[in-house]
Amino acid sequence: MKTVLFIEDELDYRDPVVKRLGEEGFEVYCAEDGKEALDIIKENNIDLVLLDLLLPRMDGVEFLYILRNDLEKDIPVIILSNLDSHPNKNEVAEYLVKANVTIEELVKKVAEYTV
Numbered sequence: 001m002k003t004v005l006f007i008e009d010e011l012d013y014r015d016p017v018v019k020r021l022g023e024e025g026f027e028v029y030c031a032e033d034g035k036e037a038l039d040i041i042k043e044n045n046i047d048l049v050l051l052d053l054l055l056p057r058m059d060g061v062e063f064l065y066i067l068r069n070d071l072e073k074d075i076p077v078i079i080l081s082n083l084d085s086h087p088n089k090n091e092v093a094e095y096l097v098k099a100n101v102t103i104e105e106l107v108k109k110v111a112e113y114t115v
Helices: 012-021 034-043 058-072 103-113
Strands: 004-008 027-031 049-050 077-081 094-097
Touching: 004 012, 004 034, 012 027, 012 058, 012 103, 027 034, 027 058, 034 058, 034 094, 058 077, 077 103, 094 103
Parallel strands: 004 027, 004 049, 049 077, 077 094
Antiparallel strands: none
16 A cells, blocks of 8 residues: 655645545555654655645745755655745655645546555
């Protein structure tokens, strides 16, 4: 079973995505901020990260920096944010604007990166 870590603090957005990914057979871990996400990554084998940028305690930019530089993890990351730009787009597999992507489109993207 492929594992996805969804780092998102907005439950109204996160819960339907998690439900749909579960229906497609993915095991989904959830974190509300970057600190919690790093703990999950240290304890589990994660195949893909869905990352919001605006998070409490530790934002997505700092999380991504630590993931790539301190932990030296090469896990594919899909940024999923309503911000339309990110300075380190080359460090991620995909950059999606939440408002422009449906849950079904997101599920297809997740499937592409977890083959």
